[in-house]
Amino acid sequence: MAGSSRFEFERDIAEIQNQIDRLRTVADEGGLDVSEQLAELRGKLDALKEDAYRDLTPIEQVQVARHPQRPYSLDYIERAFTDFVELHGDRLYRDDEAIVGGWARLDGRPVMVIGQQKGRDMKENLRRNFGMPHPEGYRKALRLMRMAEKFGRPVVTLIDTPGAYPGIGSEERGIAEAIATNLREMSRLRVPVVSVVIGEGMSGGALGIGLTDRILMLEHAIYSVISPEGCAAILWRSAEHKDKAATALRLTSRDLLQLGVADEVVPEPAGGAHADWDAAAAAVREALVRTLTELDALDADELRRRRWAKYEAMGTWIEGPTESGAATAS
Amino acid sequence: MAWFRKEKKPLKPEDRRDLPGDVFEKCGACGEILYREKLAENLHVCLSCGHHFRIAAPDYVGILCDDGSFEEYDADLESGDPLGFADSKPYPERIQAAVKKTGRKEAVLAGMGTIDGVEVSLAVMDFRFVGGSMGSVVGEKIARAARRAEERNVPLIVVSASGGARMQEGIFSLMQMSKTSAVLGRLHEAGIPYISILTDPTTGGVTASFAMLGDVNLAEPGALIGFAGPRVIEETIRQELPEGFQRAEFLLEHGMVDRVVDRRELRATVAGLLHHMVD
Ligand SMILES: [Zn+2]
Numbered sequence: 215m216a217g218s219s220r221f222e223f224e225r226d227i228a229e230i231q232n233q234i235d236r237l238r239t240v241a242d243e244g245g246l247d248v249s250e251q252l253a254e255l256r257g258k259l260d261a262l263k264e265d266a267y268r269d270l271t272p273i274e275q276v277q278v279a280r281h282p283q284r285p286y287s288l289d290y291i292e293r294a295f296t297d298f299v300e301l302h303g304d305r306l307y308r309d310d311e312a313i314v315g316g317w318a319r320l321d322g323r324p325v326m327v328i329g330q331q332k333g334r335d336m337k338e339n340l341r342r343n344f345g346m347p348h349p350e351g352y353r354k355a356l357r358l359m360r361m362a363e364k365f366g367r368p369v370v371t372l373i374d375t376p377g378a379y380p381g382i383g384s385e386e387r388g389i390a391e392a393i394a395t396n397l398r399e400m401s402r403l404r405v406p407v408v409s410v411v412i413g414e415g416m417s418g419g420a421l422g423i424g425l426t427d428r429i430l431m432l433e434h435a436i437y438s439v440i441s442p443e444g445c446a447a448i449l450w451r452s453a454e455h456k457d458k459a460a461t462a463l464r465l466t467s468r469d470l471l472q473l474g475v476a477d478e479v480v481p482e483p484a485g486g487a488h489a490d491w492d493a494a495a496a497a498v499r500e501a502l503v504r505t506l507t508e509l510d511a512l513d514a515d516e517l518r519r520r521r522w523a524k525y526e527a528m529g530t531w532i533e534g535p536t537e538s539g540a541a542t543a544s
Numbered sequence: 545m546a547w548f549r550k551e552k553k554p555l556k557p558e559d560r561r562d563l564p565g566d567v568f569e570k571c572g573a574c575g576e577i578l579y580r581e582k583l584a585e586n587l588h589v590c591l592s593c594g595h596h597f598r599i600a601a602p603d604y605v606g607i608l609c610d611d612g613s614f615e616e617y618d619a620d621l622e623s624g625d626p627l628g629f630a631d632s633k634p635y636p637e638r639i640q641a642a643v644k645k646t647g648r649k650e651a652v653l654a655g656m657g658t659i660d661g662v663e664v665s666l667a668v669m670d671f672r673f674v675g676g677s678m679g680s681v682v683g684e685k686i687a688r689a690a691r692r693a694e695e696r697n698v699p700l701i702v703v704s705a706s707g708g709a710r711m712q713e714g715i716f717s718l719m720q721m722s723k724t725s726a727v728l729g730r731l732h733e734a735g736i737p738y739i740s741i742l743t744d745p746t747t748g749g750v751t752a753s754f755a756m757l758g759d760v761n762l763a764e765p766g767a768l769i770g771f772a773g774p775r776v777i778e779e780t781i782r783q784e785l786p787e788g789f790q791r792a793e794f795l796l797e798h799g800m801v802d803r804v805v806d807r808r809e810l811r812a813t814v815a816g817l818l819h820h821m822v823d
Binding site: 378379380381382384385386387388389390391393394395397398399401402417418421422424425437438439440445448449450458462463464465469470473475521522525526528529530531532533534 | 618620621622623624626627629630631632679680681683684687709711712713714715716717718719720721722723725726727728729730732733748749751752753754755756757770771772776777780781785786789790798799800
């Protein structure tokens with residue numbers, strides 16, 4: 215598996231995988247029955263995977279969330295949805311391929327699905343700008359959300375970005391305005407909108423498609439106001455301290471659930487989503503179907519009333535002698 | 545402008561240093577040595593080159609509001625420490641240092657007042673307080689200012705100055721972008737005017753939420769306004785940024801703000817807009 219060698223905790227897993235592969239080759243060549251040994255090794259492998267991924271440190275969680283073999287938005291769209299028709303462009307400037315979106319069916323029902331999209335190799339990454347959207351990406355996303363609203367269909371967003379692109383064109387064309395407008399307009403949408411953080415949700419670039427009725431997070435996904443590297447560079451004056459920053463920022467799915475920001479953590483298959491894309495997508499699909507069914511019970515006014523109430527309660531502050539803020543309920 | 549009746553009065557900036565004989569201040573832009581008193585009378589705009597000095601939140605209240613009309617709200621809101629965050633210093637110590645330095649409990653001063661007779665809900669950010677960074681209290685005070693505007697059916701005015709997110713509040717800091725923008729969504733539907741005034745500097749999450757969402761966005765001359773900081777951009781694209789990049793005039797040219805307004809014209813401009821929108 216390319217790129218996995220940098221994951222300390224994956225080395226033993228790779229070793230056993232090698233043993234399994236060797237045993238299989240030997241068995242095939244010699245016509246031997248090794249099913250017992252194979253079963254034993256597989257058992258060992260599963261136990262090891264579970265162990266390794268149960269107690270990841272925050273910085274290891276960050277590495278898993280950025281794992282180069284992790285499924286990206288289109289991989290989930292392909293597996294958890296059917297009949298995807300991608301729609302392109304913001305109608306103002308160009309098509310930003312760092313955000314993909316279009317009509318799809320989820321368990322048979324039409325939805326608008328929108329996600330930040332990383333590239334799988336250098337060539338694709340140049341096209342997709344490593345999943346870092348320009349203003350056009352956010353404006354395309356908003357156009358698609360309004361289309362969903364027009365036809366009374368729910369919106370699903372998949373969050374996976376190192377951040378909005380910090381470049382000249384991005385600033386010239388109003389990246390801040392694009393994100394801000396999405397936030398304001400998403401708060402007003404008259405249809406259900408659900409986000410799933412599938413990998414790394416970094417800063418305002420992630421949030422630009424993330425103001426939603428429900429926030430789901432994959433088990434090994436992260437969501438943060440700033441990358442641990444960026445935070446360490448500013449507060450510890452060196453990116454070397456990214457492990458400390460990752461811990462301090464409380465950016466894991468478990469943290470966000472505890473802090474009351476994430477509504478649900480979607481469990482990943484043993485060894486992480488990158489170990490089994492189909493299983494990861496099945497888990498996302500199950501969670502989305504269930505969540506949208508819950509939201510179906512609410513009419514547009516009630517949906518919006520609850521969405522506003524949810525976001526207006528976000529945060530913690532001290533007023534007089536007591537601490538308030540709904541999001542502190544943990 | 546004839547409808548602009550208020551006499552301009554000298555300001556008493558809260559950040560005035562108490563150094564003995566501190567009667568002069570050097571302009572950071574042109575180097576001119578200026579009399580502090582003359583500078584204050586000129587609303588802290590350089591008399592030689594027009595450079596706009598950074599000023600404190602109460603100064604903007606003095607500039608914008610009719611004399612004696614302003615009443616502060618939510619002054620007692622203070623930051624909690626939701627993450628138990630500590631880098632070289634625990635977060636609560638940083639807050640206490642800022643409280644001591646500014647005499648304010650957080651980076652927003654909010655309340656109700658009138659501008660040329662028009663009642664408004666006003667919120668002003670203070671860059672001196674942890675770089676005007678947005679944590680839960682900043683978000684909550686902006687949200688409450690917007691709700692007051694909504695409940696009383698009066699315009700909302702926000703003066704922004706911010707280095708971005710309050711990292712020490714982690715995800716709660718990020719969520720203040722959603723919170724403030726969501727309240728503005730409701731205000732927008734209620735047909736209530738919102739004027740956003742962007743001052744030096746306004747960057748990060750504040751720009752990418754309430755600061756960019758005015759019905760009218762005004763910017764002070766030369767103000768740095770952007771999403772990413774210039775240093776981050778330079779490191780990313782590995783080239784020097786063009787002269788004037790991310791300055792107020794650049795944003796005007798690229799269609800992101802409605803007007804660049806000299807501080808000495810700010811009150812008159814805001815009053816004029818309000819009369820157009822609510823009279
Ligand atoms: Zn000067």
